[in-house]
Amino acid sequence: MVKECFADIVIMHGNVITVNSSDDLAEAVAISENKIICVGSNEAVKDYIGEKTQVIDAAGKTVMPGFIDAHIHFIMYGMLGTTTINVDYNHVDSIKDIQNLIREKAKEKKPGEWIVLSGYDHNKLAERRHPTIEDFDEAAPDNPVQCIRCCAHMAVYNSAAFKALGGIKPEDYAPGEVVVVADGKLTGLMKETAHMSCSEKVAFSEADLLAGLKTANEKMLAYGVTTVHDAGSYGAPVMRMFQEAEARKLIDVRVVPMIFDMFGKESGKQYIETFLKTGLFTGMGDEHFKLGPIKIMTDGSTSGPSCATREPYSHDPELKGLQVWQQDETDEMVSRVHRAGFQMTAHAVGDKAVEMMISAYEKALAECPRDNHRHRIEHCALTDEKLIERIQKLGIVPISNPAFISINGGDYNRFYEERVNYMFPLKSYVEKGIKTAIGSDATVTDPNPMFSIYGAVTRKDMKKQELCGENQKVSVEEIIRMFTYNGAYVTGEEELKGSLEVGKLADIILLSEDILKTDPENYMDVTVEMTMVDGKIVYTK
Ligand SMILES: [Zn+2]
Structure with a gap:
């Protein structure tokens, strides 16, 4: 049988998780422009392969809809590691590590320029406490510092930051939002509205x-x-x-x-x-x-x-x-x-x-x-x-x-x-x-x-x-x-x-193995080999 239209791309020999209503598995998918035109067996998609069709051999690996x-x-994620410094538990073990990152960044910055860090979890730091205003004053006396906790609901600021923010009065916020010690001195930690309203002034x-x-x-x-x-x-x-x-x-x-x-x-x-x-x-x-x-x-x-x-x-x-x-x-x-x-x-x-x-x-x-x-x-x-x-x-x-x-x-x-x-x-x-x-x-x-x-x-x-x-x-x-x-x-x-079915947008990914057979303890080893959005291959490993 000759088809009226050939596919632009055909993916064959995969283990295709279709996510259709009956959770069918398939072997192959054919794509024309930005849509899926066939999902089924290797045999079924053969008729869609013309001279110009790009054929991808999935070699038994998982083919599935994009996540x-x-x-x-x-955008915050995109800025992490570029505009803001990543201090999550994969990047730092202690407050000392965070201080070192601030010191390094301060060397690149002019006095008064903000240093923003994000991702620390005090439960996972060696000191098992939040950093303090003193920790950050020592690391960057001339640059305002904002170090956001992983939950994004609180952050620690230094003295230069409080100065840049025009001063902070704990009484302007709900009790406990601006954390102070017994003598009313700021610890640097601010929570919820106090922290979030200050974030507005850390302009990008x-x-x-x-x-x-x-x-x-x-x-x-x-x-x-x-x-x-x-x-x-x-x-x-x-x-x-x-x-x-x-x-x-x-x-x-x-x-x-x-x-x-x-x-x-x-x-x-x-x-x-x-x-x-x-x-x-x-x-x-x-x-x-x-x-x-x-x-x-x-x-x-x-x-x-x-x-x-x-x-x-x-x-x-x-x-x-x-x-x-x-x-x-x-x-x-x-x-x-x-x-x-x-x-x-x-x-x-x-x-x-x-x-x-x-x-x-x-x-x-x-x-x-x-x-x-x-x-x-x-x-x-x-x-x-x-x-x-x-x-x-x-x-x-x-x-x-x-x-x-x-x-x-x-x-x-x-x-x-x-x-x-x-x-x-x-x-x-x-x-x-x-x-x-x-x-x-x-x-x-x-x-x-x-x-x-x-x-x-x-x-x-x-x-x-x-x-x-x-x-x-x-x-x-x-x-x-x-x-x-x-x-x-x-x-x-x-x-x-959201599923691989005829007529749907061709947002499709190819994994590095057949995930249905992967031992759950090895999921972190599974990677993505190819990503397609709108019928276009936009990423290959
Ligand atoms: Zn969220």
Whole structure:
């Protein structure tokens, strides 16, 4: 049989994970322009091979849809290691290491220029404490320093930074946000709004932002990520830069930006108000740039630990975390956003914050029912059986971060004890038919999808080899579906991408082996050999 059209590219002899509705495996895929035109056996695609067709031999390795990272701070990740210094646990062991990096950077900078570092976790530093104002004054007396914790909810500043910020008065912020010692002296550590509102003054240039975007694009393609849901960062300048970069084809990765700025609650609210006034709503844009949900930040983080919990933390009966948004104001915001036709989401980590968001959605949907709202909850880390049932009933999409289990599982066992059995409860979601999507939350973790796959399949802390909520293990096929199809579902694009089916966008990756046969302990050795976006090969190893 002679076909009317030949394929531009044919991938054969692969183990193709299609992620279609019956989870079929196949051998080959044919692509014409930016779409998939055939998925099936090697025999089936042969008819599509013409003189000009590029034939790729996948040699028994996995071929699958590109990953959709449903929660990543994309531009911040791109700037990490270029504009900002990476001080995560892979790069530093101690405060001394951080000081040395600052000293080196200070030599390149003029006095008064900011030095920004990101990613430290005091629980993982040799000194097991936060750095202090004195540590950083000694390392850089003439340059303002901001050193952001891995959760991005707090940072340590030095004296030059406080001077550049025009001085900080602890009484201007909620108690505990500006951390002081007994005599009222600043320790340098600032949390939540105090830290976030100061971040606004640590300005980056357009050139910094664009360079960050390009770097992030390259890194994501090398990890096989073809769509990102940007979880927000520096507000309007970044929103503009995303559009420009997509329109000028400076980046290949598809972007769905959440409407959120990280400069604190009041700034975030104002940012949302400007969007509500425009009459636009979620979905505006095209396959490359699409306006995402409106996001609020309701509590702290799992690792701080600073998330809002209903019961005190297990390691400290005095602590219940920080709740930034209260029920009434959340109800009002969710109702307005919902009525305006926007998709809503919230950073809600602790079970108290999660419960607050579920209640707000319940009220908004009772007032004004809407099918396919696909309202989300970012992280949705601590849950229980009842909360999961309410999520199912309302059709809420939780965005889970199983990479956190790989990295912090041991700490979680200490902080939350038996609550880890309902932490990022992927198995419960599968059983209840809840379509959770997966986010790396980079810069909080490295966005290599293998961290998430390892955490989801093994439920193990990679370094400590400690199990964490073993009952929530899922299969590799299940986590792949969450990381592809479900990521498309949450933005209402499941007919367009997220699985390898005829008519869908050709966002396809080739792995270095057949991941269905890989021993879970070796997932970190799996790499991406080829990434295709829109039918174009944009990365090869
Ligand atoms: Zn985040």
